[in-house]
Amino acid sequence: MKLYQTYASPFPTRVRLLLYAKGIEAEIVEPPGFHASTESKGEYLRINPIGRVPTLVLDDGRALPESEVICEYLEDAYPEPSLRPTDLWARARMRLLSRICDFYVVMAMVPLFSLSGRSRRHWEPAVVAAAVDRLADALAYLEAYVGEDGYAVGGALSQADGAIAPQLVLASEWIPDLFGTPDPLLRLPRLAGYWRAVQTDPIVARLVAETRQAIAEQQAASRALASRRT
Ligand SMILES: N[C@@H](CCC(=O)N[C@@H](CS)C(=O)NCC(=O)O)C(=O)O
Known part of the structure; x- marks a missing residue:
């Protein structure tokens, strides 16, 4: 495979x-x-x-x-171990959280992904502010449905944690670092609590470390490209 x-x-x-x-x-x-x-x-x-x-x-x-x-x-x-809760309502919430990530969280960040590939003089503050506002709305949807027991749903690792974790690295680390905007999790206590707790799971910790390293390498590569251009 x-x-x-x-x-x-x-x-x-x-x-x-x-x-x-x-x-x-x-x-x-x-x-x-x-x-x-x-x-x-x-x-x-x-x-x-x-x-x-x-x-x-x-x-x-x-x-x-x-x-x-x-x-x-x-x-x-490969049904074992299952990453899909057996409880049908929890399973539906798992799918809902993944869908919120795909339809709302990622879509809100798209203008910022585009700007990040352009030189800073093209970063219109109004475009950044509108995207950050839209992202705050999308993250508030996650806040409404995310679990309070350390995992996204059902008190155990599920597919939803794999959907949310990389989005939170982007939304609460990459965007504030690059665009100098506030961490959106400061206004979302439930999602912030989830984020702190879920990173103690070794598999999520591995995914988060891989994502952080890849983003750092990408940023170093674009800085090197920008300095060659000037
Ligand atoms: N709905 C797709 C979305 C996949 C997607 O958009 N992947 C992006 C990277 S985040 C991609 O491959 N973009 C094309 C490119 O970078 O050229 C999925 O869930 O697999």
């Missing part, structure tokens, strides 16, 4: 949570055409016509895109 992914992207992180928690052996590779790669994405489009990460490739060559779909496949194919 092979997982095409990048460590800085939040979507493959939820798939890695399942691989680590279930002890599934998979080769982890960065697809051609991403980040530092000088190759074209064309070769990767033959594996995943959507052209995004992650993609899971089975040993027989069948390829599956879309993080949520991959997680559901892995959960069905």
